[in-house]
Ligand SMILES: O=C(O)CCC(=O)C(=O)O
């Protein structure tokens with residue numbers, strides 16, 4: 001029987017070949033999401049990082065921050081990031097996400113998309129320190145943005161688009177990173193800010 005109480009709080013499967021995806025569209029309700037978004041905007045040490053793309057230094061088209069257990073260094077786009085220590089808000093969201101996903105996480109990458117011109121290009125979260133089939137839990141607040149997925153080899157499969165709403169939780173597991181790339185493209189319509197947190201487990 002359909003659960004009439006399920007208003008998007010629980011993870012539901014998203015059918016996709018060579019992937020394991022679940023989404024809870026309203027993991028957090030609107031009031032809680034607004035409070036968490038506000039706290040994160042204020043408390044996180046947001047930076048616009050310089051990264052190397054094809055040997056050339058560029059500014060990332062978004063703000064970001066890296067928090068986690070001490071010593072869990074993360075390498076990304078030719079740079080090394082040392083994590084900042086967990087804040088109470090991040091620990092609270094991590095506890096909620098660990099309970100809902102059944103996985104543990106020791107670090108979180110945060111992105112702040114200031115408006116429609118901020119984006120993240122096509123990539124997989126396939127850094128060696130995440131292991132071969134990482135579980136990555138992604139929480140979004142603020143403006144709904146399109147999370148695009150494109151298969152790395154199967155050109156016959158269409159790209160898909162998952163709108164990640166305020167308060168949503170997306171869980172990517174299994175072959176998702178080894179078989180698919182993802183991106184959050186710029187939007188043509190003006191839009192407000194969005195914060196995304198991706199919880200990860202950096203292995204020894
Ligand atoms: O903002 C998002 O939804 C995705 C961010 C992302 O792919 C990443 O941080 O690796």
Ligand SMILES: [Fe+2]
Nearest residue numbers: 123124125182
């Ligand atoms: Fe990613």
